[in-house]
Amino acid sequence: MTSRQSLGAVRSSFAPWADPTATPLVRFEAVTKRFGAETAVKSVSLDIYEREFFALLGPSGCGKTTLMRMLAGFETPDEGRVTLEGQDLAGLPPHQRPLHMMFQSYALFPHLSVERNIAFGLQRQGLAKAEISDRVAEMLALVRLEGLARRKPDQLSGGQRQRVALARALAPRPKVLLLDEPLGALDRKLREETQFELMALQQRLGMTFLVVTHDQEEAMVMADRIAVMRAGEIVQTGPPPEVYEAPNCRYVADFIGEVNLFEGQVETADGRLVRLSSPVCPQGLEAAEDDPLPKSAAAWFAVRPEKMVLHPTPPPPGPNLMQGKVADIGYLGDWTTYVVEVAGGQTVRAARANAARVVENPVDWGDTVWLTFARDAAVVLSR
Amino acid sequence: MKRRSLAAIAPYLWLLAFFLFPFLLVAKLSLSDQALAMPPYAPRLDLAAGVAGIASFLKALDLETYLRLASDRLYLVSYLSSLKFAAVGTVILLLIGYPMAYGMSRFPPAGRQALLMAVILPFWTSFLIRIYAWVAILKPQGLLNAALQGLGLPALSILNTETAVYLGLVYAYLPFMVLPLYAVLERQDPSLMEAAADLGASPLQAFWRVTFPISMPGVAAGALLCFIPMVGEFVIPDLLGGPGTLTLGRTLWTEFFANRDWPAASAVAIVMLVTLVAPLVFLQRRASTLAAAS
Ligand SMILES: Nc1ncnc2c1ncn2[C@@H]1O[C@H](COP(=O)(O)OP(=O)(O)OP(=O)(O)O)[C@@H](O)[C@H]1O
Ligand SMILES: [Mg+2]
Numbered sequence: 107m108t109s110r111q112s113l114g115a116v117r118s119s120f121a122p123w124a125d126p127t128a129t130p131l132v133r134f135e136a137v138t139k140r141f142g143a144e145t146a147v148k149s150v151s152l153d154i155y156e157r158e159f160f161a162l163l164g165p166s167g168c169g170k171t172t173l174m175r176m177l178a179g180f181e182t183p184d185e186g187r188v189t190l191e192g193q194d195l196a197g198l199p200p201h202q203r204p205l206h207m208m209f210q211s212y213a214l215f216p217h218l219s220v221e222r223n224i225a226f227g228l229q230r231q232g233l234a235k236a237e238i239s240d241r242v243a244e245m246l247a248l249v250r251l252e253g254l255a256r257r258k259p260d261q262l263s264g265g266q267r268q269r270v271a272l273a274r275a276l277a278p279r280p281k282v283l284l285l286d287e288p289l290g291a292l293d294r295k296l297r298e299e300t301q302f303e304l305m306a307l308q309q310r311l312g313m314t315f316l317v318v319t320h321d322q323e324e325a326m327v328m329a330d331r332i333a334v335m336r337a338g339e340i341v342q343t344g345p346p347p348e349v350y351e352a353p354n355c356r357y358v359a360d361f362i363g364e365v366n367l368f369e370g371q372v373e374t375a376d377g378r379l380v381r382l383s384s385p386v387c388p389q390g391l392e393a394a395e396d397d398p399l400p401k402s403a404a405a406w407f408a409v410r411p412e413k414m415v416l417h418p419t420p421p422p423p424g425p426n427l428m429q430g431k432v433a434d435i436g437y438l439g440d441w442t443t444y445v446v447e448v449a450g451g452q453t454v455r456a457a458r459a460n461a462a463r464v465v466e467n468p469v470d471w472g473d474t475v476w477l478t479f480a481r482d483a484a485v486v487l488s489r
Numbered sequence: 490m491k492r493r494s495l496a497a498i499a500p501y502l503w504l505l506a507f508f509l510f511p512f513l514l515v516a517k518l519s520l521s522d523q524a525l526a527m528p529p530y531a532p533r534l535d536l537a538a539g540v541a542g543i544a545s546f547l548k549a550l551d552l553e554t555y556l557r558l559a560s561d562r563l564y565l566v567s568y569l570s571s572l573k574f575a576a577v578g579t580v581i582l583l584l585i586g587y588p589m590a591y592g593m594s595r596f597p598p599a600g601r602q603a604l605l606m607a608v609i610l611p612f613w614t615s616f617l618i619r620i621y622a623w624v625a626i627l628k629p630q631g632l633l634n635a636a637l638q639g640l641g642l643p644a645l646s647i648l649n650t651e652t653a654v655y656l657g658l659v660y661a662y663l664p665f666m667v668l669p670l671y672a673v674l675e676r677q678d679p680s681l682m683e684a685a686a687d688l689g690a691s692p693l694q695a696f697w698r699v700t701f702p703i704s705m706p707g708v709a710a711g712a713l714l715c716f717i718p719m720v721g722e723f724v725i726p727d728l729l730g731g732p733g734t735l736t737l738g739r740t741l742w743t744e745f746f747a748n749r750d751w752p753a754a755s756a757v758a759i760v761m762l763v764t765l766v767a768p769l770v771f772l773q774r775r776a777s778t779l780a781a782a783s
Pocket of ligand 2: 170171172210286
């Protein structure tokens with residue numbers, strides 16, 4: 107517990123990307139990669155700083171692995187360049203790059219035991235025998251595979267193989283570690299434990315991590331910054347709270363966590379408040395927003411379910427009020443999610459924390475309810 | 490159930506009919522004595538005489554031929570010389586066949602099929618004709634020397650030497666080495682090479698630490714597939730090696746056809762089988778079951 111807290115303290119003051127004088131460790135400069143007619147990575151620019159835990163998030167096939175492979179040296183960019191510590195990596199073969207990659211397919215050596223797989227990179231570094239066996243033991247303990255050191259990869263389960271691949275990439279303690287879906291095959295509990303251990307290890311050894319993941323919760327927990335990708339492009343980059351609370355487009359809002367999107371036309375936008383006319387809300391929608399928007403343009407309000415307020419009885423009329431019928435209830439123990447069908451057939455999700463054991467105002471299927479949200483709970487999106 | 494049991498014993502029936510039965514025939518022959526008769530050995534089994542016939546037949550069998558093999562140095566010399574040809578030939582085949590198979594497996598998939606065809610193509614002509622072709626190439630006034638003369642180089646006399654035998658062996662058995670090697674190398678996951686490079690292995694280190702060990706089953710299969718028939722090879726040493734080359738195959742041929750000593754020929758065959766082929770096949774099977782178990 108203490109290590110986690112101190113980790114948080116270190117974390118909260120860590121923001122080299124906000125410092126204009128800091129030089130990034132890894133830099134993608136307008137990198138493009140094509141496979142035949144298909145463009146897998148489109149003009150991506152990305153800076154990753156020393157000791158940063160950086161997560162790449164995006165749907166399948168959006169180019170995450172390709173981006174990593176260009177850094178590791180297995181693909182050559184068609185345009186742009188990749189630099190490490192300011193040095194252009196072009197022409198440097200993979201085995202001379204001071205970074206290691208954990209492969210999405212694991213790529214374990216089938217003829218070597220678990221421990222010799224993990225020792226492979228250490229032997230290439232020419233470490234002493236005793237040190238190699240110490241490190242291997244340390245890695246085996248980290249990934250909880252102490253008992254399986256002498257097994258061959260084909261005698262392991264999928265999750266065990268994944269942990270061997272992780273240990274093998276971690277063991278030589280590279281400057282930059284590239285992890286392609288490192289925890290995808292682990293069960294929830296082991297995955298959470300490994301997440302925290304990875305974070306602690308990264309802090310302790312001062313490594314820089316670039317992690318690919320499908321799991322946005324995992325990215326939120328582990329990463330200092332997240333880049334959200336779509337079809338070969340980076341749509342938004344920022345620390346988890348920023349990406350979650352201030353998405354810059356509907357795609358990001360929808361991809362990270364759950365969101366209710368209300369579409370409307372701009373009635374007024376005076377630099378402090380934006381008012382939309384929308385079929386779901388007779389009295390209109392209002393949100394605090396500094397940026398002016400052109401009148402009658404299409405805009406969206408994105409509101410997270412936990413920021414929707416559910417009323418069993420009608421609240422006083424005003425903006426951001428909508429009426430609907432409960433279509434579904436999802437009880438999650440700590441939270442209950444209500445799916446409410448409002449005017450125009452749109453469904454809106456509202457989450458309520460179950461603060462008391464007995465719900466004072468029980469809401470049931472088919473009940474008529476009212477939903478509101480605060481003006482500063484909505485993010486105004488124009489695309 | 491019945492079908493399955495039939496399917497299960499079918500291979501054994503096959504082995505019984507085409508391996509064990511001929512083997513027993515040859516074994517029996519090797520225990521008989523040479524005779525001036527047709528066929529040229531005694532005793533003959535006289536089934537009409539009943540049990541007494543079988544008993545007298547069994548009594549007449551002895552190990553005399555084997556004692557003769559042991560006492561005559563000719564057999565030992567040809568046995569060792571055959572072993573040498575087969576062993577050196579296998580090593581040369583590995584040295585040539587491995588790079589070939591490796592190159593083929595790293596070729597773009599479309600080209601691989603063409604290369605594979607090129608390796609198999611020689612099988613479409615008779616083995617004997619191909620070896621005779623080498624005689625035509627290597628003989629003193631043959632194609633090779635004509636070409637050398639054309640270039641103003643001194644002529645070579647290769648035919649009827651050990652070199653010619655090795656040339657023929659390597660030429661004839663190369664596909665048997667290349668194909669199993671190609672099969673294992675082509676199957677190898679290319680991401681293993683990437684992982685090795687990623688962990689700091691140079692291409693050469695990656696080859697010796699990853700590609701080569703993983704291809705060992707192919708190396709063993711290719712070596713066995715070439716070594717065993719090369720030990721008993723007759724045509725190549727006979728046509729290219731000249732009269733001075735002693736091999737088991739030639740000795741066997743001489744005993745059988747020239748000396749009409751069927752028991753001696755059979756004994757040579759049995760010795761080869763028992764001392765060489767059987768242990769090798771057994772070892773190979775054990776290694777593969779071990780590999781499968783681990
Ligand atoms: N070697 C290749 N040849 C041709 N196309 C490729 C190659 N590698 C990747 N692609 C294509 O490039 C695109 C991006 O692939 P990439 O592997 O980077 O996706 P990803 O984001 O890692 O997906 P996932 O989450 O499923 O692993 C895909 O459409 C893929 O089909
Ligand atoms: Mg991928």
